Amino acid sequence: MLRGEIMSLILADENAEYEVVRIEGGHGSYTKFLEMGLVPGARLKVIYNAKGPIIIAINGSKYALGKGLASKIIIKEVA
Secondary structure, three states: OOOOOEEEHHHOOOOOEEEEEEEOOOHHHHHHHHHHOOOOOOEEEEEEOOOOOEEEEEOOEEEEEOHHHHOOEEEEEOO
């Protein structure tokens, strides 16, 4: 991906770091993301993104997100 390109988390490369740009979707998914610390401006690292859930690391914790939820997280790559 191009550095700074805005995209959905489902398109992210493994072992790359990203910044959350925005969250799409309703109140329920936003609340779930908020509990994980996935808010605009937060930085995360993609650990695994192949078959099955996407595994991310954020704030010292790891989470597995299904593709549906992950598609609601809009990110951009950081240096």
